[in-house]
Structure formats: C-alpha cells, structure tokens
Amino acid sequence: MSSKAPHAALVAPPKPKPVRARKPGANTNGAQFDEFWADLGRSISHQGLTDKPRLARAVHDILKPGGLFAIVSWYARPREETTVLGEPRGPATQLRMTPEQTIVSVEPGGLRFRNRVEVSPYHYGAVFERSY
Secondary structure (H helix, E strand, C coil), X not given: CCCCCCHXXXXXXXXXXXXXXXXXXCCCCXXXXXXXXXXXXXXXXXXXXXXXXXXXXXXXXXXEEEEEEEEEEECCCXXXXXXXXXXXXXXXXXHCCCHHHHHHHHHHXXXXXXXXXXXXXXXXXXXXXXXX
C-alpha cells in the first residue's frame, strides 16, 4: 500500500459522496455529517489525552444518526518492533493503545463500536457509529 493512500478508503461506508467536516473544532453551525475522518482519532487512541469520552462526545454531536467515525492507530507493540527501513516508527510505546482500550475510551462518548479493520501489520482501524 502506498504511504499516500488514504486509510479512510479502507473503512469508508458504501454511501455515495459523503459530506465531511473540514477540521476538528470547525464551526459546523449545527450541521451534522454522515462521516467524520479527522486526525483527532489519533488523540483518542493515544494514552496522553485525559478526557477521551468528551472528545468522542464532540464527534458524536456532529455526526448524523448512523454516521461513522474511524480511528486508525498503531498496535500496542514496542516502538522498537515497528520499523520502516530499519528505523523505529510511530508514537512512544507507552502512548499506544490496544483496539480494546480504544473501544472502551470511545463508547462512553455515545458512539457504538461497529467493526475493526486490519490496516497494516502495525496499524488497526476502529469504526464507530452514532446510533441515535
């Protein structure tokens, strides 16, 4: 897979031409979206964020019922084991979360876990849905 290939394509729903939020924190003026692909998924999936359910609730609030939110993150493996061209890559080992930890962090924000996707040997995707 090319490093430029969008990970979202691996977990995108079969809806034609979905509307997307421009950036986290963007003023949506009450608009809601079918899906939300943003770098804030990285914030939820790393242990450094202290209030993950609050961030998940913010994503919940901008999704339409049935809307999807995807997180692509590193597996919780030691950084020294995730090498590219012989060099360790990704966040520090202590910041990585298992898929189960990510799910437990997001669901209290009102998003329901839908499925997991194997993205690469080092990455997983977790897809969540706004159910109400």
